[in-house]
Amino acid sequence: MIRFDDRVAIVTGAGVGLGRCHALGLAERGAKVVVNDLGATTDGASTGSDAAQKVVAEIEALGGEAIAHGADVSNAEQVNDMIVKTMEKWGRIDILINNAGILRDKTFGKMTMDDFRKVVDVHLIGTANCCHAVWPHMRAAQYGRIVVTTSASGLYGNFGQSNYGAAKAGVMGLMNVLHLEGARDNIRVNTLAPTAATRMTENLLPPEALELLKPETITPGVLYLVSEDGPSRKILGAGAGHFALTRVYETAGALIEGDITPEAVAAKWDQISAPQGQEELADAFGQTRKFALSAAKAKGIKLDW
Template identity: 55%
Template sequence: MSAVSKMEFGDLVAIVTGAGGGLGRRHALELARYGAKVMVNDLDENNAEQVAAEIREQGGEAISFAASVTDEDRIAALVAQTMEQWGRIDILVNNAGILRDKSFAKMSLDDFRLVVDVHLMGAVICTKAVWEIMRTQRYGRIVMTTSSSGLYGNFGQANYGAAKMALVGLMQTLAIEGEKYDIRVNCLAPTAATQMTGDVLSKEALERLDPGLVSPGIVALTAEQAPTRAILCAGAGHFAAAHITLTEGAFIGGGGDVAERIAGKWDQITDRTNEVAPKAGFTQGQRELESAGGGVSMTG
């Protein structure tokens, strides 16, 4: 992503889900500060309208729409209202989420499904609702909200972590499919003091983890000059990138003692020297075929 002195969003329209408070509110306010017209979504109608009113009071353009991101009909109506109001949709920030934390042993399957439905399927439903619009206008910027819980794991968050890592996989493929339409898709992994984290973090951490310190990352990930397929980790004013990497590995071959040979070469297999972040899933298969020899190609 090239450096710019100022990013302008004056002709762009953004939808931010779960924007009635916390991170979503700050995302909406920050996008509006850069000039974007914002559709503020939240499950709570009053919260959504309060944020939209706050944007308007500051001189921006905003409307609100109450809907669960898991409700396909309501999300379709939200998108239709956005198009009626402004005629285009340039940015989608999939921020809405919930927590149902328990150890896996104590977690019900209902709580597992609920968290996956809201985080993963909610993002899928919202993205699907704007995808053809963005393809037609040949421009779009989409952000999935992932988490360190998905990237690296956290005790008591098997459901949340599974959903958040799934969003990374969704981002990877949509970025590939959207490339020729200038649809750029990225992930944000935020650490911030919100209603969802208030019972988890220390008082000192809460004071430093102002959600407003995360939201500039949304601007960078949705600007015209935005990257694509990035995983931006943000919190307390610090920004880093996470990557899904592949080591060089080792050719083991076949035979009856393959498992033993895998164990014997484990250090070589996991050696991170010269690891890469593949541009597509085919990279793994092609590397494996090249290692096996014979000049075989994945695509024939």
């Protein structure tokens, strides 16, 4: 039985939709929850909602403990204030679920750079702000569970979402590095790639699909990711009760000997792109070692690497 008794969790964007479901799911299994919500519309244009306080009331009605905080995750000072208040209240932070987000969809040619920056600020910088603020507390406790939220738009692309897609691809890169840096302190970091019926998708999906893609079908996957025995550095796709892992692979590739020209690359393209022997790499230097060892072997050079 996965439980979170005595654990303290922060969930951003938890006033509605997926975030609300994550917060309630944690509370139902014993966690004390910080319900963060700015109270903004889906494009981040207005504030003032009491949505976070309503979720706190729901948790308290279940017999749980929760507090609300209205920090704008893209504002580091407000995020730091949320962490200070959490530590004053409960003295620890065990779990962080980065869920807050906005949409400002438009084709790239018609999009203003202000709209591009704002979406990146909320999704990518906002995630980094929250991770950075909880990091020293998790390191001191030698325990932390973090989830960042990506999207199929970032992993695979989606027309009209260059700002959103760029930000969502960025959080995957953040996860990769935080996984490596947090391992020695028992901080595990994973990525959720949800497809859910929320305010941000209600105008993008048919009604029949929305009925299947309820947030409640996704939250169980998140609760596993932030559990004590959960994994690290996984990208979990989730929707309608279906779960899958996204992995980044690199093909075995081909070594070009002699003149390294564009024509030589073109001639070996089939071998470069062949899936046989493809693998996941543990870190950036995995690729460097692979390429250097391949070239050294062809030249008869012994590399002690």
